[in-house]
Structure formats: structure tokens, C-alpha cells
Amino acid sequence: MTTQTVRPGEASRIAAPDEGISLDELRLAARNHGMPLEALRYDLTPPGLHYILVHYDIPYVATDSWRLTVDGRVDAPLELDLAALRARPRVELAVTLECAGNGRARLHPRPVSQPWLDEAVGTARWTGTPLAPLLAEAGLLDDAVDVVFTGMDHGTDRGVEQDYQRGLSVAEALGGELLLAYEMNGQPLPPQHGAPVRLVVPGWYGMASVKWLRGITVQDHRFTGFQNETAYRIKHDTDDAGVPVTGIRPRALMVPPGFPDFMTRRRIVDAGDVALYGRAWAGLATVSRVEVSVDGGRHWADADLGEQLGRYAWRSWSFDWRADTVGDVELVVRATDEHGDTQPVDQPWNTQGMANNMAQRVAASVR
Ligand SMILES: Nc1nc2c(c(=O)[nH]1)N[C@H]1C(S)=C(S)[C@@H](COP(=O)(O)O)O[C@H]1N2
Ligand SMILES: [Mo]
Numbered sequence: 001m002t003t004q005t006v007r008p009g010e011a012s013r014i015a016a017p018d019e020g021i022s023l024d025e026l027r028l029a030a031r032n033h034g035m036p037l038e039a040l041r042y043d044l045t046p047p048g049l050h051y052i053l054v055h056y057d058i059p060y061v062a063t064d065s066w067r068l069t070v071d072g073r074v075d076a077p078l079e080l081d082l083a084a085l086r087a088r089p090r091v092e093l094a095v096t097l098e099c100a101g102n103g104r105a106r107l108h109p110r111p112v113s114q115p116w117l118d119e120a121v122g123t124a125r126w127t128g129t130p131l132a133p134l135l136a137e138a139g140l141l142d143d144a145v146d147v148v149f150t151g152m153d154h155g156t157d158r159g160v161e162q163d164y165q166r167g168l169s170v171a172e173a174l175g176g177e178l179l180l181a182y183e184m185n186g187q188p189l190p191p192q193h194g195a196p197v198r199l200v201v202p203g204w205y206g207m208a209s210v211k212w213l214r215g216i217t218v219q220d221h222r223f224t225g226f227q228n229e230t231a232y233r234i235k236h237d238t239d240d241a242g243v244p245v246t247g248i249r250p251r252a253l254m255v256p257p258g259f260p261d262f263m264t265r266r267r268i269v270d271a272g273d274v275a276l277y278g279r280a281w282a283g284l285a286t287v288s289r290v291e292v293s294v295d296g297g298r299h300w301a302d303a304d305l306g307e308q309l310g311r312y313a314w315r316s317w318s319f320d321w322r323a324d325t326v327g328d329v330e331l332v333v334r335a336t337d338e339h340g341d342t343q344p345v346d347q348p349w350n351t352q353g354m355a356n357n358m359a360q361r362v363a364a365s366v367r
Contacts (some may be wrong), residue, residue, distance in 0.1 A: 012111040012352045021105070025115045034119030040255045040279045043123070043309055043316075044094065044185055050122030052192050053099045053114065055164055056155030059212050063196045068180070072148075072218035075139030082196050086182060088129040093179055093202060094310035096123045096281045100205035100232055100245045104353030111353040118253055118360050123279075123313050124193075126200045128181035132174045135218075140170060143220040147173040149199050152212040160226045166210050167223025168201070176284075177202050177312075180213065202312035203284035205245050205355065207232045235351045242350075248283025249357040250343055252290045252317065252335035256362050267364035274321040276303070281314035282337035289336040290317040296330035297345050297359070303333070323366045334359040 021029075032053045039049040063082055070078040099120035104111055135147070151164035179200040182189060189195040194211025201208035207227060233242030255277050258269035280287040286308060291300040306316030323329070334343040343359045350356070 012113045014351065015110040015112050017109055019110070021115055022112070025112065028114045032114050034116060035122045037119055037253060038255050039122075040253055041277070044125055045122035047185060047187065047190060050124060050184075050193070051097075051099060051120045053101075053120065053206060054153070054192065054211075055157065056153040058191050059152040061152060061191075061195060061212060066196050066214075068197060068213060068216070070134065070138045070216045070218075073141040073144045073220050074135075074218050075141065076137070078134070078138050082182065085129055085180060085197060089133065090127060091130055091179065092125055092127045093177065093200070094123060094125050094313040095200055095202045096121065096248070096279075096283075096312065096314045097200075097206045097209060098248050098251070098281070100207055100354045101352075102251075103356040103358055106358065107347055107349055107353050107356060111351060113353065120206075121251075121253070121281075123309065124184045125186065126179055126181040127183035127186070128179040128197070128200065131178040131180055131199070134180070135173065135216075138218075140218055141220075144170050144218045145221055146170070146219050146223040148215075148217045148219060148223050148225070149210040149213060150215040150217070151194075151210050152214045157226060157231065160230075162226050164210065164212075165223075165225045165227060166208055167225060167228050168208065170218075172201075176204075203247050205232070205248055205283075207245065231352070232354060233352070234354050238351065240351075245354050247285075248281065249355055250280070250282035250285070250287060250335040250337045250341055251357045251360075252278055252280035252287070252333045252343070253360050254278035254292075254331065254333050254362060256364075257321075257331075258364060267362060269323055269364050269366050271323050271326055271366050274323045276319040276321050276331070276333075278317055278333060279314040280305075280317055280335040282335065282341070283312070285337040285339055285341070287315055287335045288338045290319075291334055291336075292319045292321070293332040294321055294323075294329055296361070297332045300334075326366050329364050329366060331362040331364060332359050 102120035105115035198211040232245040235242035290303040303317040303319040308315035336342040
């Protein structure tokens with residue numbers, strides 16, 4: 001395990017203004033698929049349609065020999081196998097996960113990385129055991145500062161060799177209904193989602209929810225590993241140390257109406273009444289308003305909100321669109337959370353394209 005400090009200024013390379021998506025980006029996009037937006041119809045995203053983000057390789061893990069260690073600044077280090085973990089208190093939580101890079105490919109100029117459009121999201125019912133009681137059992141020492149979660153996957157990023165690792169402060173680790181999850185929608189975790197056990201940090205962007213978890217280490221100093229210190233930060237230029245990416249910002253998405261053209265995905269919609277439908281979420285907050293524009297963002301009207309699936313999960317919304325003018329339209333949708341935080345309609349640019357929640361736009365032709 002290597003924990004190296006990297007100069008905070010090192011961010012994604014920024015593409016030249018007219019630079020197309022490269023084969024390297026295409027390879028990432030083919031491995032890390034999004035959720036087809038028509039799957040917004042399901043309360044819980046069916047297996048295989050949930051988005052996937054894997055930085056390195058999906059590790060092949062033999063469940064029988066898998067162990068989770070809890071060590072570092074604790075009274076009593078622990079080692080658990082899957083049976084021991086499953087024997088602990090069991091909780092279920094519906095959680096909407098979204099990749100912090102969602103929307104990145106639309107930015108100008110484009111940060112070169114996994115090129116998400118709008119679809120890096122999914123909602124699952126995770127079953128597992130709460131993290132806080134496990135840490136309490138190990139007994140955090142008084143000098144505990146950060147809790148570091150280590151996955152079994154390994155690679156290099158910008159020259160830094162690493163296991164996938166993320167750190168949380170002790171308060172964050174104990175505070176937010178964090179889960180060591182071994183089931184997704186009632187089935188054992190599939191390989192791509194972190195089998196046999198992953199961390200789930202409800203309400204946070206996905207990078208915090210470490211998959212293929214093998215170790216939890218409590219340390220007496222701040223964790224400065226790559227994924228906390230360099231990658232998942234919002235920076236406005238390369239000298240900017242940035243702020244860490246944490247809770248998911250509000251976002252609404254719609255099921256694109258009508259039917260698509262194969263290559264352009266442009267929507268073809270019959271004139272008349274069109275029922276628009278989608279989901280909206282805001283990580284640690286509740287979405288209190290969803291607005292729709294059918295004229296590219298000039299005028300807005302309120303959508304009806306459905307039940308929220310859980311404290312950390314999306315809610316549905318619907319909107320009756322009277323598509324009575326034949327021609328091209330641009331549909332836009334935006335969410336606002338209970339604190340009044342509204343999705344921007346113009347791009348909120350940052351060097352790595354993190355936590356960019358620019359409103360979705362859908363081009364359609366009414367016939
Ligand atoms: N070990 C490990 N955990 C990981 C990752 C990873 O590459 N390795 N990717 C993270 C990121 S960036 C995201 S967005 C989520 C994606 O979770 P999912 O693939 O189950 O949707 O997993 C997170 N946990
Ligand atoms: Mo991510």
C-alpha cells in the first residue's frame with residue numbers, strides 16, 4: 001500500500017477547444033457505462049442498468065478467503081470474514097449514487113477523464129451492517145483523526161501507484177448512516193459493484209463508497225491519499241488546492257420523451273399532450289421543487305413531485321406538456337433542494353469537471 005502526497009495542483013488535462021473524445025476516453029466510457037435514462041422509470045434501478053465507475057480493474061475476489069481488517073488507532077483490531085459480517089445487525093437503505101464526474105463531457109473546455117454526459121446515476125437498496133457500531137467495537141483511540149477505507153483494486157493515476165483508497169474524518173465515518181453493504185437489491189453484490197463487500201456513504205458522490213473493501217485503518221493524522229487530495233476536489237485552476245467533493249448537489253433528469261433517432265438520439269414527439277417524467281435527488285437534502293422549461297430555459301413551470309424513496313434516495317416528478325406547436329424544441333429540467341440550492345442552467349466549470357450539476361437539456365422535434 002502506497003500513500004503518497006501529490007502536489008495539489010495536478011489536475012486532469014484540459015482538452016483543446018476543438019479536441020474530440022479520444023480512444024482512451026472511449027475505452028473508459030465503454031467500461032464505465034451509465035444508466036440509460038429510460039431506466040429513470042424504476043424506483044430501484046434494475047441490476048445491470050445502474051451506472052458503473054471502476055478506476056482500475058474489477059478484482060477477482062474469492063469470497064471464502066475474503067477478510068475485512070479494522071486496525072490502526074483502535075483498542076482491539078478486528079478481522080472479519082463474510083459470515084461474521086453478515087451475522088452483525090442488518091439494515092437496508094435505498095440510496096441514490098451519482099458519480100462526481102457526471103456531466104463532465106459537456107464542459108467547455110473538457111477535462112479529459114471518464115466522459116459522462118448525464119447518466120452516471122442509479123438507485124439501489126443496499127443491505128449491510130452499519131459502520132459506526134463496528135468502529136465502536138474496535139474502540140477508536142482518543143487521537144483518531146481519519147478513517148481510511150482500502151479497496152482490493154490497484155493501479156496508477158497520473159504517475160501515482162495506489163490501491164483505491166478514500167479517507168473520511170472520524171465525524172464523517174460515525175455520523176451518516178454509513179453501511180458495509182453485501183447485498184444490492186436483495187442479491188449478493190455483483191462483481192462490478194464491489195463484491196463481496198463495499199462501503200456505502202449515503203448522500204455523497206460515489207467516490208466515497210469504496211468497493212471491494214478489504215481494510216479500514218484508523219489513523220492519527222489527516223489522510224492525504226490521491227483520491228482525497230488530488231482527484232476528487234473542485235479546483236478552478238491548477239494552483240488551486242480546491243475543496244473536497246462531498247455531498248451530491250441537486251439534480252433532476254427526465255426520461256427523454258417520444259422516440260429517438262438512432263445516431264443523434266434526438267427525440268421525435270407527436271403533437272398533443274406529453275407526460276414528462278423523471279427523478280430528482282439532492283444527496284443529503286430533500287428536493288423541494290422541480291421546474292420544467294419547454295423553450296430552452298426562457299420560461300419555467302413547476303412539476304408535480306412524487307414520494308421520496310428514502311432519506312438518501314431520489315423522488316419522481318411529472319409534468320404535463322402540451323406540445324401543440326410543430327417544430328424543434330429544447331426541454332430543460334432543474335431541481336431545487338430544501339435549502340434553496342438550484343441547479344445552474346449555465347455550466348459551472350472546474351478543472352476536473354467535478355460535482356457539475358448543470359441542468360439537463362433534451363432536444364426534440366414535435367411532428
Ligand atoms: N475500490 C473502488 N471503489 C470505488 C471506485 C473504484 O474505482 N474502486 N470507484 C468509485 C466511484 S468514482 C464511484 S462513482 C462509485 C461507483 O459505484 P458503482 O460502480 O457501484 O455505481 O464507486 C466508487 N468506489
Ligand atoms: Mo465517480
